[in-house]
Amino acid sequence: MECEMCGARVDKLKKIKVDGAILSVCQKCERFGTPVESMRVYDDRGSKGSTQVNVPVKPVIIQRKPNRTRNSEKEIESLEIVPEYAEVIRLAREKTGMSQDEMADKLREKRTLISAIERGGIKPDIKTARKIENLLKIKILEEF
């Protein structure tokens, strides 16, 4: 076999394209043209079928923290007047030498209320009981 470019006799010839003409050349001469074998017609099937990767957009879920304003409110103390409050108050008052009138004045309550409390007829509310506790230095409220 003869190189169509340089005329060298070789066992193998390669087809190259030089200025539009296909020549069978030796290894030395193939660099002068474009190798025909390597020329490939790229079809578009590959790109057409290629799937576009759709990256799913993760929805951003904003988790709201539950409103805790209600819990932030201080719970009202669970207090109860001791059952023997009437006697405790009366004895404590008598110890101090205070009259029911004086005690009523200091508590800014009516004397009739103090009287009723000491008789056990009226249970003082927590607020009043607190005032009595502070005035007489006693304890008539208990947690339940």
Ligand SMILES: [Zn+2]
């Ligand atoms: Zn050659």
